[in-house]
Amino acid sequence: MNKISIQKDSNYIDQLQAELEKGEALSSWELFSMTYEAELTSMTPEFHGLRSLDFLPHVNFMDHQVSTAQQVIEQMNGRAILADEVGLGKTIEAGLVMKEYMIRGLVKKILILVPASLVNQWERELNEKFYIPAIGHRRNYAWEEYDILISSMDTAKRSPHREKILDIDYDLILIDEAHKLKNHKTKNYEFVRSLKKKYCLLLTATPVQNKLVEIFNLVSILKPGHLGNYDDFLTKFGKDRTKMKDDLFLKQLVQKVMVRNTRAETTIKNTKRNIETVWLEFSEPEKEVYQLLENSIHKSSFAKITYLREFCSSREACYLSLAKLNDINNPNELIQTITSKIETLPHHKKAEKLVELIKDIGDEKVIVFTEYRASQLYLQWYLQQHGISSVPFRGGFKRGKKDWMRQLFENHAQVLIATEAGGEGINLQFCNYMINYDLPWNPMRLEQRIGRIHRYGQEKDVHIYNFAIRETIEEHIMTLLYEKIELFEKVIGHLDNILAELEITNMEKEIATIYSESESMGEAKIKLDNLSHVLKNTFHTGSEEEQYGN
């Protein structure tokens, strides 16, 4: 009992005395009793449970989000790693935790550190979904003046912001994409360690990417000592990536500070993913050009593969790179022949199919992804010719422009034509049709594309169409790689781990190397086939040991 400090309200009665002595009219009974009712309504009668749910009737939370927020508050006492798989709503869970603490009067001063490209999205989500008055940090904003600021790590850690921030006692610190803090020797890590904080949430979909020591470093931000000290940890678990399942004790310890929901366990799988490959044939003149490109240019070069891929996307994409190659003073006859042939080609088969498909889909919103800027421009023009409104989207757009394009798409245009999903891009759950006009060779990019629409908040089944042209390089990639590993159905969501396991850092380069180092297309096909075997096997052995969270 004597360890509880008691703080009394010693001013009130003197103020009441002073008010009574003034002799002016004070509160009416109606307003006086309404104030009492208001307090009864907004008070927190229990230690347990989430009050915030009553305050947010406009949001449909999923079970795993509610239970995660509750677990973080009640069992982890507000310091936790939220490590759900991509698209399950880590932001929502974090928002719920913040809201709950704010309602209970435990948190006022919050700092939210996110990648620069996500500042606006966090701001919008917290304000619209949670009525949390968070604002993005702008130049000249004083850190101490605003209670809830969102900023990028790069801004925050730079002088003069750094000094100001380190002076403030924060009630809650939230860090998105926290896997960037896996190395304890970095400036970012050191900065986060020195922040003064009461509660702390770290968000990441990949808490362990390569080495087990990464989880040690993340946990040490929240609860230093929980996994012992650095040297002991290294001795015990080594520097290399080892499986968490090898050590039940470690797994249990980690589960005390980390929540990980997986797609397989949660109800999100209720919205289905329909995937359809749309096979196309080149027209005769198109075929002719393709074969010309394939046979006449020097056989094993990265450049040739690029031209072939570009030609499968649009005349424009290929034409532009060929034109660049052609020196005006020293014209290359072969290239000139090809470019002049391209000039006479009719509209691209894929573009025609695109218009047909969009018209079939009807009034729904559609996202079209292409790999090439030139195709993007061409498609925008071509769709417009057919009375279909579209807006462009590129990873390189500034923050404000991205938001604006997203809004235009949501409210005005039917189609969004994007060249890049941007791993940390925009969320487009209001749309459930996606057309991969051409496929990236890096399956991580595909995962990101799909993640834009098939994520928490998507209420309808998602339809994905993949365009591929027969008897081209696209057919190899489609049948030998993506279909073989059942990429769309199964592997997405696990790619991170599979590629890390195989030490494949750049899938695109891997495939390009296969093509450029093969003597013939036949040889390339065999190598591709091998690659997909390896990927598939890794997936099957890997999936059993994934579950180190809960």
Add this chain to the structure above:
Amino acid sequence: MAIENLNEFLAGYFQSHHCQLLSNKNGILQVQLTEEMDRALMNRPFYWHYIKKMGREGEPKQLTFITNPDKREEQGEWIHFGSPRLQQILRHLKQNEKYTKLFQRVDPHVNTPMYPWLVVNLKISYKGKQKKEEIFSLGLQMVTGEMRAEMMNTLRTIPLQQTISDYCYTISPIIRLNSGYKRMEAVIDNYIENQTHEWAKASLLAMKEDIDTLKHFYVEQTDIETETMEKEIAEIEERYRPVISYEVINGGMFYLSKV
């Protein structure tokens, strides 16, 4: 006695602030704000500054509140317990309705004495690992020293007004305001002392565990390490240390006819 019907609550609030209710049906309430309420709720100080500079009257806005969730699609603001607008209104109440002096409305034909009561509504917070709150409404008769709990429930059954009724006179309190309040505090102190406070024990235990864990992390006792460790210990203490606090919601003097 918590708010049960939000529509009625809002209608009462705006009427008490002399705003005209333009219409109120099917959970859609339309209100004409007064200038005072426009200033309090609409957050447009520049408009009022400008309009007054021009020597004009200004046009307070109208607001439409939808409390019926089925009508959310209609024109107006959907208002519910979490909405910023309701939070703003509740804040406005809490800031402005802290003090009162009220008299029981009676219709006597002979001189009638009115007895003074000090009424205080207060909120107790228990904060450790988690937090909870409790609300008390206490009334103290300032002549006899009789104390009552649930005073607001008693008062709800009595007609009250801001002026004293005809033929009535007030009895002077014997207990001073300050010592009256001390008596109330003593009752609360006693109530708190008689609890076992398992929550506080659990918080202290968690605090000790976390601090012990923390010490495992630091091997070398360099100055920098010690400094970081102390910062972290302070954070842990801040997060777990049990605190009980009293906060008065509102209160005032009530003059009632019955003893």
